[in-house]
Amino acid sequence: MSLKIYGAPASRTFRSLWAAEEAGLTYENLPLSYLGPEIKAPAYLAINPNGTIPALSDDGFNLFESLAINFYLARKSGKLLPSDARGEALTLQWSFWAASEAEPLIGAWSYHTLFLPPEQRKPEVAADAAAKLPRRLQVLEGALADRDYLLGDEFTLADLNVAAVLFRAPAFGLDAFPRVKAWHARCLARPAAQAAIAMREAKAPA
Ligand SMILES: N[C@@H](CCC(=O)N[C@@H](CS)C(=O)NCC(=O)O)C(=O)O
Structure with missing residues (x-):
């Protein structure tokens, strides 16, 4: 193959x-x-x-x-990828945003809350990330104010890249961001996402 x-x-x-x-x-x-x-x-x-x-x-x-x-x-x-210049640029915007603004924070929070052995966790790192994440989540909440997906009515690569980077966001807690919470659940409920989640669960370790 x-x-x-x-x-x-x-x-x-x-x-x-x-x-x-x-x-x-x-x-x-x-x-x-x-x-x-x-x-x-x-x-x-x-x-x-x-x-x-x-x-x-x-x-x-x-x-x-x-x-x-x-x-x-x-x-x-x-x-998944819009063919027009603006749609493509917005998809890049959200993808760079996910990698640079969201990933370091959700990563630091996850590692120092969930994944590292307890003796290696640094509560101050988790707390710092937890303090900074809401401002990023509020950006997403605003983007989703009048639409189901980041670029409009349809799921695109922008949604996939952001939702995948924020895979652990529900564990962080999204109750203060109801649109993000519903959008994330909608993205992860897609058959393709569920197929990839099934692969995660079937093949350990990471
Ligand atoms: N920015 C890279 C990060 C890749 C990355 O750090 N992957 C981790 C696993 S999730 C890894 O391979 N770590 C092994 C190492 O750093 O030695 C990407 O998104 O592909």
């Missing part, structure tokens, strides 16, 4: 598995663990020199960065 997505589903690879499922493309998932050692070996570094997951390879074309992989999958399938 020419299209390969490397990375265990219960990692950031989930984002690209969701996109591949939405795209309806035939692909193979190679569930490499983020713990290594395969992702630090020369064969994998030739695909992703960062030594991280996910990565994509497609008939000799290699790509890293989960959200960029999703743009490739969307463009390749002709789905």
Whole structure:
């Protein structure tokens, strides 16, 4: 199979598995663990020199960065990505926003609240992220004030990339952001998202 997505589903690879499922493309998932050692070996570094997951390879074309992989999958399938300049720019806007504004905060909060062994958690890091996240969530709440999805009436890659980065947002708590809460649940209820979630749960560890 020419299209390969490397990375265990219960990692950031989930984002690209969701996109591949939405795209309806035939692909193979190679569930490499983020713990290594395969992702630090020369064969994998030739695909992703960062030594991280996910990565994509497609008939000799290699790509890293989960959200960029999703743009490739969307463009390749002709789905999810608006073709007009403004729609494409807004999709990039939301994707960069997810990576730069939302991910560091939801990541810090999740790690220092849920994932790290208790003795390694730093409550002050979690508290700092928790204090900063609401301002970002309020931006989303505003964007969704008059629409079901970030770009309008239809689910697009903008929704996928933001909702996937905010996968742990319900655990953080979204009651103060009812539109974000409903939108996130709507996105994650999609059959493609559920298929990727099933892969997360079937294939451990991350
Ligand atoms: N910005 C990258 C982050 C990739 C990343 O850090 N992935 C983690 C797993 S979720 C990883 O591979 N960590 C292993 C390491 O850093 O050695 C993306 O979104 O693809």
